[in-house]
Amino acid sequence: MITGNEPPPYETNFMSEKTTPSGFPSGYFTITNCENGRLLDVATSSTADGTPIVLWTQKENSMVMPMRSPLADNQVFFVDHTGALCSKSSGHAVDIQDGHLVLRHRKPFILPFPNSESHPLPRITYVPSSKLIRATFACDPNYPPPDARDPTNAWRSRDYILSAIPLRKPPSFLENTMAMMSTIGASLSKPQALISGPSVAPIATAFGHDDTSASDFALRDDEVMEEERVGGEDDTDDSTELGRPVRVLEVPIGWFEKGASKLTLAALRRRQWEVLPIHSHKRKTGESA
Helix, strand or coil: CCCCCCCCCCCCCCCCCCECCCCCECCCEEEEECCCCCEEEEHHHCCCCCCEEEEECCCCCCCEHHHCCHHHHHHCEEECCCCCEEECCCCCEEEEECCEEEEECCCCCCCCCCCCCCCCCCEEEEECCCCEEEEECCCCCCCCCHHHCCCCCHHHHEEEEEEECCCCCCCCHHHHHHHHHHHHHHHHHCHHHHHHCCCCCCCCCCCCCCCCCCCCCCCCCCCCCHHHCCCCHHHCCCCCCCCECEEEEEEECCHHHHHHHHCCHHHHHHCCEEEEECECCCCCCCCCC
């Protein structure tokens, strides 16, 4: 039995199965975030190497392939015969670069191997019971130089899961003014603050972290469960933007069993996904899936 903490085993003999060994359906499918209802989407329908994959509002309602608009193919994915997650619009595989999903063209073998340009694709799997999408790497995803490899292989003892990232709307002019007045008032009540200057809180970015860590692949241990800050500003997702970022989070193995209950419901649902198959033809009433 597959638990929420174990990816499904990979087998090659699955020609008659409705799902692939990666946990995704056979054929084409869409991937929807459980919290915000947006779909994984290849940005701007680009086919270029390194194109980011983001979350975007649904472009097509029909789940019957002949009835769908080809313009929505950048929200459709499939698993190829090697087990790689791929985009229908380009046929290119999905890779992970600096903690973000991107399109990846096949590259020639380049030494020293592996490196950021030439490396095995991560194995991206789906666990329907927990609705988690996780990544398994065949090498250190930070691609350190050969003489700087971690002898402990710490990356092997981590779990890598896909999560939507909340996006806050920019503060209004009134909110900015009130914040400035509050800062001035606090400074006047503490004269020493006028000399040393007020402390500045980290600025929340589109990825829900302060500027110093937003681009890092591996979150610090105290940032792994950033959504535990119940009611905190970084947990707010009220932007009017149509899109949302997605990120591969590095978390301790066993976090789902040990730490999921500590998350807010919204935070947990941002890490959960609905994978819906797209049918090849319109089914008759009573016809089984």
